[in-house]
Structures are given as structure tokens and as C-alpha cells.
Amino acid sequence: MKIWIALVLATFAVCATGQCPQCSTMKWAMCDVPSCQCSLTMGVNVHQPLNCTALVPKCFLMKTEMYRAKAGLSTRSGGKPVESAFVDNDGIYDPDCETTGAFRAKQCNNTDTCWCVNSAGVRRTDKGDASLKCEKLVETYWVRLQLKHKAVSTPLNSSVLQSAIATAIQARYFLDLTHVKEEVQYDPDARLIFVDLKKEKTDRTTDLSRVAYYMEKDVKLDPLFLEQARLTPVVNGQTVEMEDILVYYVDVDPPTFTMKKLTGGIIAVIVVVILAVVAGLLVVFLARRREQKYSKAEPREMEAL
Ligand SMILES: *[C@@H]1O[C@H](CO)[C@@H](O)[C@H](O)[C@H]1NC(C)=O
């Protein structure tokens, strides 16, 4: 009898672990028998069903990461595609999601401080209190990805690199190539690759933020995919590894940060520039002094000889 029960349990265990395929687009998902529906644990007893043939909505991913107490994103900096473009300087928060996985327009991170976000979940207004009104979710229709690749031994052929990147975006992130609008740009000296993902301003089905978020994880942390291979395009047999990524968001309506906040950032940049200039001058000054010392010392040494 005991042996029989053990056998039944063992068969059950094999079925439970062996029956369902895993979720290829989300490494943390659980796919349980008998339905094999994969779901993501986003909170205590919050199990979000997933479609594993598509990228998981960014809102669900952020919620999961907060739940899993993951570290925040690193601070990012760089140049803009248009004046109204902005980057995510806040990092991660615990978002409120619609059942579809879309971000709610107003986010409060479980506090009394709230702000309005775009469809990529990135803050686009100043922070306010709980009474803040966010009329609608403003769509992000253009995302610029600025990738920096690691140093390579032989220079990369830019046309081959450009098509390798475009192909990777289609194959890895399931994004139709029609959304890679302008040609992929490449600056070999700076090792920078610029990719512009765009959609029609009225398009509410294509979600560019998922592609950007999966790519950020691929470059900065670990891939969200079950398969942990990195985003490494191969150019003429040479594997190109990425070392950094910066994402710009362009919304259908420009963001409404006040100038007060923006000048804070500009002042900080100016201070850094001034510090760099002062440091540079100091180096030049010290080098000159040393030179002078040497040139003064030399004749005396000559005399001594
Ligand atoms: C899952 O995503 C794929 C790709 O976007 C889509 O074609 C399919 O209809 C989705 N399935 C469900 C059940 O929503």
C-alpha cells in the first residue's frame, strides 16, 4: 500500500514538473498543470495570467520587481532626439496597473505623493499630493534607444551592424520592422548605436515600452527571458556585446515638468562642467610648475657636471 502511494505521488510529481512548457518571455512565471496557464506573482496572492508568446507588459514587470524587492535602475544621462524628449530619472516604483497591463495615468507608489505617467510608465509631470489629477494616459509613440557597445578588436562594418540590430529587435522583441523608422545610426568612435522605434500617434496596440524595458534589462541587468542569452548581435563573425543603454521617451503631448525642476538639473550639469574645467586647469598648472622646476633644475645639474 505504502509503495503504491509513493508510486502515485512520484508519477504525479513527474507530471507536475514535466507536463507544462515554461514561459519563454518571463523567467519568473509559473506554468501549472492541468491548465498550463502561466502566471506571474506580482504580490501576496496576486497571480497575473500571462501570454507567453508576447512580451509581458512593463507595468506587470515593475510590479513584480517591486514585489521581489529588486534594486532600482541606475541613473542615466545623454543627448535628446527632440526638445520634448525625456528620460526616466526616477527609476522603479510600485505601479498601479489596469487589468490589460497598461499603466494607470496617476501613480503614487503607495504614498501620498503622486504624479502622472505616460504609457511607458515614466513620470511626465511634477510630483503632487494625492489630490493630483491626471486626465488621461498620454501615449508614448516614439522611443529612442541609445546603445553603447563594448570595445571590439576589429572595427565593425556599420551596414552589417545596423541590419544585425534591426533583425535582433524583430526576432528577440517581436517588434515589426515597420516600427524601426529611421535607419539604425552608428557612431563607431563613440561606440554608440541609435535606434528609433516609432508608431502612429493614434496606434494603441503596439507597445514600444515593453521592447525598451526588456532591452534595458538585457543590457544592464539580466535578461527577463527564460533563455538567458544576452542581446549580442554578430557582425562578420564578431560578437558585439552591449555595455550601456539610455532610453528617451517622446509622448504625443510634451511633458509638463516646471522650469524650476529643470533648471535644478541644468545647474547641476553646469556645476559639474565648472568642476571639470577647474580640475583641468589645475592639472595644466601643476604640469607647468613641474616643467618649470625641471627646466630650472637642468642647468644647475649641467653646471655640476
Ligand atoms: C498572445 O500574443 C500573441 C502575440 O502578440 C497574439 O497573437 C495572441 O493573440 C495572444 N494570445 C492571447 C490569448 O491573448
Ligand SMILES: *[C@@H]1O[C@H](CO)[C@@H](O)[C@H](O)[C@H]1NC(C)=O
Ligand atoms: C517607491 O517606493 C520605494 C519604497 O517603497 C522606493 O524605494 C522607491 O524609490 C520609490 N520610487 C519612486 C519613484 O518614488
Ligand SMILES: *[C@@H]1O[C@H](CO)[C@@H](O)[C@H](O)[C@H]1NC(C)=O
Ligand atoms: C560592409 O558590408 C557590406 C555588405 O556586406 C559591403 O557591401 C561593404 O563593402 C562593407 N563595407 C566595408 C567598409 O567593409
